[in-house]
Amino acid sequence: MFGPQVSVIFVPTFNCNCNCAYCFEPRSHESISLEELSTVFSRISSYLAGSGVRQVDVYWQGGEVMVLSPEWCLEAGRSIKSLMSNHNLKVKHFLQTNLMDYEPVWDPVIWELFDGTLGSSLDYPNVHRKFRSLSGHSYNAHWEDRFGLAVSRGLNLNVISVPNLETLSLAPSDFYRYYADELGLKSIQLNTPFAAGPASQLADELFLDPVRLGDFLVGLLDVYFSKDDGVRLDPYEGIVERITMGDAAAKVPCFFCANCVSGFFCVGPAGEVGQCDAWLGSYPDRNFGNLLECDDLGKLLTSPARMKLAARTANLIRNSECLDCQYFSLCSGGCPVRTMSAKGSPDHPDPYCETYKKVFGFIEDHVRTNPKKWQGWASQPVEKSRSLVWGWPEPGAVVFSSFECTNNCIFCAPAYDRSKNPPDLDKEIFDFITKSSRSGIKTLFFTGAGEPTLNPSLVDYVRFAKENGIDNLYMFTNGYGITEELVLALTDAGMKNFWVSLHGLGETHDRIVRRKGSFVEAFRAVSIINDISPERLSVNTCLNALNLDQIEWLMEKILGFANTTAHCLCLPEWDGNAYVNRRQMCRLAPLKRKLAAITSQEYPLTILDNVPYCIAPHLPHIGNCRNEVRIKRRDADDMVSNADNMGHNDTPEACLEARCRHIDDCVGVDRRYLEEYGDEEIQIWLREPPLVDINSL
């Protein structure tokens, strides 16, 4: 029984490249197969969907996930996504890795499944962690090397640190400096050590004196509260939020939640189900059952082992001093598995009870005696409402700023216009901008038959346009060459609106644009521009037969970026590559079915371009608003008002015969598409009721 959101800790393998002294997991090479994974997650999704769950967060843990191959992980992640989607469950993946075997070959997986963010672990000083022949400082040095590489590839990292005896000998300021200043981490979580599973024989060494640990943490918090460096130190920042804002807004880790049993469960490499990876690894006799042997997760979740664990807090209330503690609402008795490892039963208060009391007391005093500092925390952060931002002052004009391109997209309409940039391109463009300014053009679109960032003068063009009074500047990019420095330079010069092309996830995008590694590049570009937060950040997805089944997944990813303002789904003109590859373009009938499942309520940034109106009357369309965009593509072209911007489209006979009332609003259908397939599809759906009841939306 869960709320609308549930977390699944997924341990695909117990195999690990490390041999850490405090590890609570068995040293086994067992891994789950794709077939077993499919069975397990099919049963999980079936049960969760039937019990009203809407969203599933899958936390990939080990063992070590990176001992598996990136290809396997990608396939596994997609399989989980697909199984969950079949049951209308949204899924989000998270990865915890020791990072020691990280290589850029993992990037496509990390971007596609984990949105470019990793969780890792690092202790300071390192006492217990070992990787092959590396231990102590050399372990950390190797981790820092991998970390540096990951950061240079644009990845974000959160780190969990477990204090040890040597940590307690450090000055808290030195400990803080290592993570925040030397490594530059922005998100650090401190967990308390325990000794379970294979590590239980080291109990005396691993368990720290709770009072001494409490003193160290208080010192650390003193340092932390004195800083204003954007670092988040958990779980203590979560406690601050809980004290100042209440439960709803606080994000506290599992060991402080009211009852961890109600929030998540764990599934292991042999299909075994337990409460978390620590329970699974250390106390397999307390597992709830096995999903490869039982097809009903519900039976496992009502097993005596789980029911007993679910009653733990109630038992503490009845049989311990917990309810008398002023901090009971903050810790709910703490972590059951740490308690189990220290006391042989989970039905006691957390072994670090005294540590937490000290820390909670310090945080509470600090928050309540510095009301001004914490004043801003008193109200919940207002979530930015997501709504489509579209349109531009007319008339606009297209600046062909590059004829060269890194990609060769299967749908590229101007593919045959691509060439080396002419030697006098700079002069042409500056002249064009001048002429545009004089003729009252209000908006310029920097695009071309190629990729604008390949033109080293791009920033100069933008600045020149701005200086000539054209204030509404857009640029399109496939992500190539997008760096923080370039985006900042462009925005400084006057660029307000960025438009990144992203046509699928992972390999799908790479197949569509026909260049390996381009997905990672494009996704990173969105991420970089999102962080800089320009006036508008739009994503463009060209609909085709290869990406139609990924559209919703892609839309979720785009919504996941806080500053995206539009997600344009467009049909390509049947010209250039699109015509050559017309079998890989999108048929209208399956597109109509796909778009029927998409609503503006769920995906508020969606807008359609070059899509006939009746395919999706319930979604916003650009329609013919581009009438006022003037295009000078070749020398022979004058910059004329392109009154018939959709000149490549026709109005199908069927629409005319049916006297469709949307003819004036509709872009029509590409005339070459009509030549190829006729208007039979349109005739069929003109006779049928719409797939979506517009009035119900």
Place this chain on the structure above:
Amino acid sequence: MSNSVLVSIPARLAGDVDCENLVVRSRSCDEITSAYKTLGDRVNGVELENLGEDLSSLTALPLGLPVRVKLHPGDAPHLYTNTWLGDRFSLEVLMDVDKGLLQGAKIATSNMVPVTVNLEEVSDTGELMSALDYYLHDTHVQVPVEFFHSMITACLRGETVSLLDLYPESPVEFLHVDESGRVSASARLARAGRFLGTISGGLKIDEESQLYEDLLHRKKTLVLSGSKCISCEGFDLCEGYLRFVDTNFDCDPFLEVFSAIKVTAKEIADDLAKAEELGE
């Protein structure tokens, strides 16, 4: 009878009435979910009279539905075994006034579940003041404990909210159907055998009855009956609610609570005024 009247009814009888706004109640989760399946959106909320059994069938109810759990303080620890209820529903506890009230309130509020003190089940008022004290002074309480919360916040605004506002017994707003299908304006009136009608052949109430008249015009009834309530110091906060069913009801513990609420509200108002003066 208006369609807007909220009707609290045993789940097994809910299909016998054609009212639009129902609160279905039962000790059995299966009965509740079965009623919801039949009645759909006519169910505005549910009242679960027991937390002991397997609650998993409640997952069939829609997210965010108001769920009120009627609870003896001694059963409050069960809330921690079923924390998912608070994640899924708009959860509230109706807690009997009995021994253990203080602990029960602490358990529920620690788990972020709002509490309403159940004035229809008053057995032991010994912990009422300590429960108020906990609500007022424990810095970690982040959810309301009613009736304390509404009374204090109203006093701070210079307004008055009475027990009658918080525990409505007006038949134009709320009706209670008992296990036998008899209709009253609250559970305590039903237990006292004071009914307004039945649901046989559809829910009907006698709008000409003395009870109906008394419920609609309480103050008039109290004045005409020569009730001492009118001159009671706590009348503004009680409006005769406590002794409406039993004229011998011992009001003293409640009067103590009312007095503490007024004093506290004044202290807070003074502190706020001072802070404003100091520009804090």
